Amino acid sequence: MTLRIYDSKAQSLRDFTPLREGHVGMYVCGPTVQSSPHIGHLRSALVYDQLRRWLVYRGFDVTFVRNVTDIDDKILVNASDSGERWWALAYRYELEFTAAYQRLGILAPTYEPRATASVTQMQDLIARLIERGHAYPAPDGSGDVYFDTSSWPEYGALTRQSRDHMEAAADADPRGKRDERDFALWKGHKPDEPADAAWESPWGAGRPGWHIECSAMSRRYLGAHFDIHGGGLDLRFPHHENELAQSTAAGDAFAEYWVHNGLVNVSGQKMSKSLGNSVYAADLLGRARPIVVRYLLGQAHYRSTLDYTPASISEAEAALERITGFLERAERRLAGTRFVGTAAEVVPDAFGRAMDDDLGVPQALAVLHDTVRAGNQALDSVDLPAAARAHAEVRAMAEVLGIDPRDPAYRRGQDESAAVGALDALVTRLLDDRQAAREAKDYGEADRIRAELTGAGITLEDTAHGTHWSLGT
Numbered sequence: 001m002t003l004r005i006y007d008s009k010a011q012s013l014r015d016f017t018p019l020r021e022g023h024v025g026m027y028v029c030g031p032t033v034q035s036s037p038h039i040g041h042l043r044s045a046l047v048y049d050q051l052r053r054w055l056v057y058r059g060f061d062v063t064f065v066r067n068v069t070d071i072d073d074k075i076l077v078n079a080s081d082s083g084e085r086w087w088a089l090a091y092r093y094e095l096e097f098t099a100a101y102q103r104l105g106i107l108a109p110t111y112e113p114r115a116t117a118s119v120t121q122m123q124d125l126i127a128r129l130i131e132r133g134h135a136y137p138a139p140d141g142s143g144d145v146y147f148d149t150s151s152w153p154e155y156g157a158l159t160r161q162s163r164d165h166m167e168a169a170a171d172a173d174p175r176g177k178r179d180e181r182d183f184a185l186w187k188g189h190k191p192d193e194p195a196d197a198a199w200e201s202p203w204g205a206g207r208p209g210w211h212i213e214c215s216a217m218s219r220r221y222l223g224a225h226f227d228i229h230g231g232g233l234d235l236r237f238p239h240h241e242n243e244l245a246q247s248t249a250a251g252d253a254f255a256e257y258w259v260h261n262g263l264v265n266v267s268g269q270k271m272s273k274s275l276g277n278s279v280y281a282a283d284l285l286g287r288a289r290p291i292v293v294r295y296l297l298g299q300a301h302y303r304s305t306l307d308y309t310p311a312s313i314s315e316a317e318a319a320l321e322r323i324t325g326f327l328e329r330a331e332r333r334l335a336g337t338r339f340v341g342t343a344a345e346v347v348p349d350a351f352g353r354a355m356d357d358d359l360g361v362p363q364a365l366a367v368l369h370d371t372v373r374a375g376n377q378a379l380d381s382v383d384l385p386a387a388a389r390a391h392a393e394v395r396a397m398a399e400v401l402g403i404d405p406r407d408p409a410y411r412r413g414q415d416e417s418a419a420v421g422a423l424d425a426l427v428t429r430l431l432d433d434r435q436a437a438r439e440a441k442d443y444g445e446a447d448r449i450r451a452e453l454t455g456a457g458i459t460l461e462d463t464a465h466g467t468h469w470s471l472g473t
Helices: 039-057 073-082 086-103 119-131 210-222 233-249 281-287 290-298 310-334 349-356 361-380 384-401 408-439 443-455
Strands: 004-007 012-015 023-028 061-066 135-137 145-147 183-188 206-208 225-232 254-261 264-266 306-308 458-463 466-471
Touching: 004 254, 023 039, 023 210, 039 061, 039 086, 039 225, 039 254, 039 264, 039 281, 039 290, 039 384, 061 210, 073 086, 086 281, 119 135, 119 145, 119 183, 119 206, 119 210, 119 233, 145 233, 183 210, 183 233, 206 210, 210 225, 210 233, 210 254, 225 233, 233 254, 281 290, 281 408, 290 310, 310 361, 310 384, 349 361, 349 384, 361 384, 408 443, 408 466, 443 458
Parallel strands: 023 061, 023 225, 225 254, 264 306
Antiparallel strands: 004 012, 135 145, 145 183, 183 206, 458 466
């Protein structure tokens, strides 16, 4: 069966045909490292890890690029609020993202460019747009450069919106814009911004706008025309719409397929800071083993909304225990027999059909669990050839999905998870003591506890909804 994938731009399923036979170029919008990773970041990264693993299983050579946005308005604001250098804050949070990805078994990208390392390429792309009449420097001398949305008739093609019905772009000072919907390609340096957060350019010192970053980095690492562009559903507009417009207006074919993953709700509600219901990666990985978290976040179809509840962890744990229990039972029974290693570790046809049908992980998991049941029945009836086949198929399916409990990385992860859980318990107790001291107006004791945690390399973030902690660097 041919792999079919839902193309968000076409709004339909399309047969996947790579631009170059046997090879796939894939660009995924990575994190803006302004704060700690949350469950939505993990879900998005996991979706594209699943797609990448399946493409590799199907025999493709995949060049996988996931960027890091390490210069951004919010990074500068958060660094100012915390008293850190902006680049130090960005790197600290980048390390948190990397650690969370590694613990979930998410494969490292082929390339992981930082935006700050491709500013020259961004300036080149902006210059091409100005030359072609699709961008203009602000006439007020601010140093800002904007994309002229009225110059590009295809603007709105990704999300099928009419420009007339679009909201104003709120990414820069609108005073230098010809139209409120024009978006920033380059932001002139402001007096209250750090001097090292600016680069020289033909339009004056400044820094790139968010959207131009991904257009330049994808082109640099994958070329002007590549196969798949991925990201969260929340990025379709304006980020991906603007990427598509500026890249194609500059003369690049850009992405052949657009893939977007669904978002995460928490107990039926949209996750947001205003609701105080954000689930951070460190908290989630402190509650469950990494492989359980991976199963939990990867079990729904990638385009659907995933609803997380506290009960989700125990359900995922039970599902993995069934897989682990069968594998261990089969290995004990087959040990020393002539059936060990006789079956090739190849996924069943039904699993392959499910994955080829727009990455149908829920249906693929159903095949996996059916195979576990059949394998246990084969062991019960002492049908060792059938048990060996089931064992090999379960291993193959689990490996493709990244949930093989026999993977040594997850065995190491169990020890790490226990350590994180113990640390979380100790830090939580100290935070409770600190809160009690603050409520009793014993600010000296509260400051002492904060200093103790800070001295141990733990960063605290006080919010209206409580205190969040993370490991500092």
